[in-house]
Amino acid sequence: xxxxxxxxxxxxxxxxxxxxxxxxxxxxxxxxxxAGGTTLSAxxxxxxxxxxxxxxxxxxxDGVVHAVDWAAIVFNPSMPYRVTHVLLxxxxxxxxxxxxxxxxxxxxxxxxxxxxxxxIGAVSxxxxxxxxxxxxxxxxxxxxxxxxxxxxxxxxxxxxxVRSLQGLPVRLAQGxxxxxxxxxxxxIVLYSVFAHRIFGAKARALDYG
Numbered sequence: 001x002x003x004x005x006x007x008x009x010x011x012x013x014x015x016x017x018x019x020x021x022x023x024x025x026x027x028x029x030x031x032x033x034x035a036g037g038t039t040l041s042a043x044x045x046x047x048x049x050x051x052x053x054x055x056x057x058x059x060x061x062d063g064v065v066h067a068v069d070w071a072a073i074v075f076n077p078s079m080p081y082r083v084t085h086v087l088l089x090x091x092x093x094x095x096x097x098x099x100x101x102x103x104x105x106x107x108x109x110x111x112x113x114x115x116x117x118x119x120i121g122a123v124s125x126x127x128x129x130x131x132x133x134x135x136x137x138x139x140x141x142x143x144x145x146x147x148x149x150x151x152x153x154x155x156x157x158x159x160x161x162v163r164s165l166q167g168l169p170v171r172l173a174q175g176x177x178x179x180x181x182x183x184x185x186x187x188i189v190l191y192s193v194f195a196h197r198i199f200g201a202k203a204r205a206l207d208y209g
Contacts, residue, residue, distance in 0.1 A: 008037045046085055047074050087112040087161075088191050091184035094168070102172060102180075109183055110165050116190075117158050124151070157186045 014022065014030035057072025058065050067073055090112050093105035128135040137143060164182040171178060 008034055008041070011037070042086060050074075085191055087116050088184070088187040091161075091187045094180050095184050103169065106165055106168055106172075109161075113158065113161055113165070120154065154190065157190045161186045161190075 011030040011033045015027055015034060018027050018030065051073055055065075057067060057069035059068050060066075087109060090105050090109035094102060094109065097105050128138050138147065161183045164179055164186075168180060168183075172180075
């Protein structure tokens with residue numbers, strides 16, 4: 001982890017301050033390395049966090065954890081909800097960025113939003129179909145009623161973000177930043193409340209219950 005952070009920081013320094021001081025190809029190579037490194041980090045860091053919150057695909061041997069199913073480790077039940085940290089980052093750029101960066105952040109946020117929604121939908125549909133135990137836990141009473149506010153609130157937050165992002169390009173072109181903080185605020189709620197507290201606890205209950 002530290003190696004990746006320092007490597008990206010070094011290459012970022014070359015990107016920002018190396019022009020005119022190093023060869024013409026070096027900033028381009030540094031840019032590609034930063035893009036590739038941050039993309040890998042954006043995937044594997046959350047995967048590590050997903051697994052720590054809802055361990056899956058492993059077994060204990062003499063008190064030591066060993067991976068036995070990497071697919072289960074990477075795509076565990078809590079992954080779609082925590083992938084929202086990508087959406088969180090894009091909407092944060094909407095608030096802090098300006099000009100072309102802000103316009104690009106809208107596109108990034110829209111892509112991350114659909115990825116998040118697709119992941120949530122896929123896991124929510126497939127998981128109870130492949131596991132009778134999980135089906136019983138999700139759809140038995142009174143658990144079904146108690147958990148119903150979670151998908152309802154999640155869909156509402158996703159809808160609010162969609163509508164807000166659709167109107168932002170026109171408003172920003174007019175110099176109007178009204179509503180620019182709405183996607184970020186919704187993403188915070190979606191990520192921190194539903195991902196960490198509600199679904200994280202539910203995923204652990206499914207794994208160990």
